[in-house]
Amino acid sequence: MILLSPIGTLGRAVLQTLASVGRVALFALSTLTHMLRPPFYGREFGLALLNIGWLSLPVVGLTAIFTGGALALQIYAGGARFNAEAVVPQIVAIGMVRELGPVLVGLMIAARVTSSIAAEIATMKVTEQIDALVTLSTNPMKYLVAPRVLAALIVVPLLVAVGDVIGIAGGYAVATGSLGFNPATYLKNTVDFLEALDIVSSLVKGCAFGFIAALMGCWFGMNSGRGAQGVGRATKGSVEAAAVLILAANFLLTGAFFSL
Amino acid sequence: MIDLSSVTKSFGTNAVLRGVDLTIDSGTSMVIIGGSGTGKSVLLKCILGLVTPDAGTITLDGQDVTTQDRDAFLARFGMLFQGGALFDSLPVWQNVAFRLLRGSLKRPAAEARAIAIEKLRRVGLKPEVADLFPAELSGGMQKRVGLARAIAAEPEIIFFDEPTTGLDPIMAGVINELIREIVTEMGATAMTITHDMSSVRAIADNVAMLHDGVIKWTGPVDRMDNSGDPYLDQFIHGRAEGPIEAVR
Ligand SMILES: Nc1ncnc2c1ncn2[C@@H]1O[C@H](COP(=O)(O)OP(=O)(O)OP(=O)(O)O)[C@@H](O)[C@H]1O
Numbered sequence: 339m340i341l342l343s344p345i346g347t348l349g350r351a352v353l354q355t356l357a358s359v360g361r362v363a364l365f366a367l368s369t370l371t372h373m374l375r376p377p378f379y380g381r382e383f384g385l386a387l388l389n390i391g392w393l394s395l396p397v398v399g400l401t402a403i404f405t406g407g408a409l410a411l412q413i414y415a416g417g418a419r420f421n422a423e424a425v426v427p428q429i430v431a432i433g434m435v436r437e438l439g440p441v442l443v444g445l446m447i448a449a450r451v452t453s454s455i456a457a458e459i460a461t462m463k464v465t466e467q468i469d470a471l472v473t474l475s476t477n478p479m480k481y482l483v484a485p486r487v488l489a490a491l492i493v494v495p496l497l498v499a500v501g502d503v504i505g506i507a508g509g510y511a512v513a514t515g516s517l518g519f520n521p522a523t524y525l526k527n528t529v530d531f532l533e534a535l536d537i538v539s540s541l542v543k544g545c546a547f548g549f550i551a552a553l554m555g556c557w558f559g560m561n562s563g564r565g566a567q568g569v570g571r572a573t574k575g576s577v578e579a580a581a582v583l584i585l586a587a588n589f590l591l592t593g594a595f596f597s598l
Numbered sequence: 599m600i601d602l603s604s605v606t607k608s609f610g611t612n613a614v615l616r617g618v619d620l621t622i623d624s625g626t627s628m629v630i631i632g633g634s635g636t637g638k639s640v641l642l643k644c645i646l647g648l649v650t651p652d653a654g655t656i657t658l659d660g661q662d663v664t665t666q667d668r669d670a671f672l673a674r675f676g677m678l679f680q681g682g683a684l685f686d687s688l689p690v691w692q693n694v695a696f697r698l699l700r701g702s703l704k705r706p707a708a709e710a711r712a713i714a715i716e717k718l719r720r721v722g723l724k725p726e727v728a729d730l731f732p733a734e735l736s737g738g739m740q741k742r743v744g745l746a747r748a749i750a751a752e753p754e755i756i757f758f759d760e761p762t763t764g765l766d767p768i769m770a771g772v773i774n775e776l777i778r779e780i781v782t783e784m785g786a787t788a789m790t791i792t793h794d795m796s797s798v799r800a801i802a803d804n805v806a807m808l809h810d811g812v813i814k815w816t817g818p819v820d821r822m823d824n825s826g827d828p829y830l831d832q833f834i835h836g837r838a839e840g841p842i843e844a845v846r
């Protein structure tokens with residue numbers, strides 16, 4: 339019995355994990371069906387677009403410009419060891435568009451949007467506002483969850499696109515400003531090197547990460563425990579889950595797009 | 599008519615409801631009394647389906663509440679939550695008119711606003727309050743906004759969870775009268791939870807006392823004083839000594 343108990347513990351943990359994966363999957367599915375069926379709450383959707391998209395622009399822009407700049411410096415320094423300094427524009431472009439743009443924007447959205455969605459919905463849950471919604475004949479899945487997830491699904495790829503461009507601009511500024519690159523050649527090299535697939539993969543990743551970020555915020559918020567502690571736990575859990583899932587999804591998507 | 603039969607509900611090891619049987623006739627006012635933490639709020643939430651009972655059946659007009667169309671079912675209800683449960687992202691008038699601004703009862707915003715202001719007036723709040731946010735109101739004002747929201751769409755059945763807690767005596771009197779009016783004039787069915795014995799006498803047609811997870815006593819309000827039930831007697835007179843242990 340004593341020997342078996344660690345196996346039992348492990349088994350229970352695995353079962354619990356599988357059960358919560360199942361529940362999240364069902365939640366995601368129900369979110370998707372609620373997106374497609376009326377009633378639709380336009381005002382909520384508009385506010386979500388504003389919050390997730392427009393108001394995230396500063397943080398996305400700043401993250402991207404510094405990362406692009408640092409990337410240019412690193413590639414220049416690293417490339418110099420092989421007499422390959424000239425590849426800066428190509429590597430900055432591919433690095434930003436394929437990986438860093440989507441991942442950094444995804445993580446910033448997890449920090450900024452997932453946390454605020456989770457805290458907001460969890461507070462509503464704790465103060466019985468979700469119950470009140472139900473008694474006022476309003477489905478919280480439709481009123482709270484669907485607009486936020488749909489908005490993230492639409493607007494995060496756009497943020498990623500903006501991040502990609504600003505990141506490349508950061509690299510361009512550093513390369514032409516202090517590394518002695520010719521501006522016209524830098525831009526030409528960037529544009530010539532990028533392929534459609536790079537851009538498509540970037541946007542698809544943006545969709546996936548936006549979906550994950552908003553979904554985790556909603557899931558943890560709707561399943562929050564009681565009291566202020568419950569709200570705190572929900573917020574922390576949502577950001578952790580969103581960040582890890584975004585990185586895992588990034589790995590899978592990179593594999594799917596580029597290892598064939 | 600709302601009918602509960604052998605309704606039980608536990609949270610983990612905490613058996614809150616242990617077989618509640620209760621009938622509320624249409625167009626009457628039922629007041630639920632009972633000690634703090636005995637499960638009065640949980641009972642209301644069970645009827646609305648916000649909490650799923652472990653066992654037992656709840657019927658509305660003879661039909662099981664779990665098999666009814668949720669939207670149609672909920673459209674018949676209004677509920678004032680114990681904590682108010684106002685939407686803090688919306689101004690007061692949009693809280694009150696929530697139902698009138700979306701869904702099947704949707705009407706033009708100006709009309710909904712006018713109704714909201716009229717309902718606010720009925721709970722003793724001035725029109726200026728309409729454009730404030732819930733966080734800018736006092737506790738008692740929030741309670742009254744919650745009340746205005748519960749009655750805004752003029753539902754058939756209204757649940758009030760402690761409508762007068764946190765109100766001054768005059769305002770409490772106004773609210774008691776309002777609830778009575780809603781039942782007698784609009785013919786609504788009301789279920790009210792209160793700890794205030796003067797509210798009980800002002801609002802109730804019938805009284806039910808919840809204790810130890812069951813309805814210990816139920817009957818018309820005028821039989822409350824000579825019920826002969828030691829639990830009820832101790833409760834309505836607020837005595838520390840009696841069958842209900844005050845200090846656990
Ligand atoms: N969601 C929940 N999870 C766990 N326990 C709960 C939950 N809701 C209520 N309880 C428990 O059920 C019991 C009854 O709670 P309820 O809110 O119904 O009391 P009440 O009779 O309304 O008390 P009061 O008069 O103080 O409002 C309490 O012990 C409470 O801890």
Ligand SMILES: [Mg+2]
Pocket residue numbers: 638639640680759
């Ligand atoms: Mg209560």
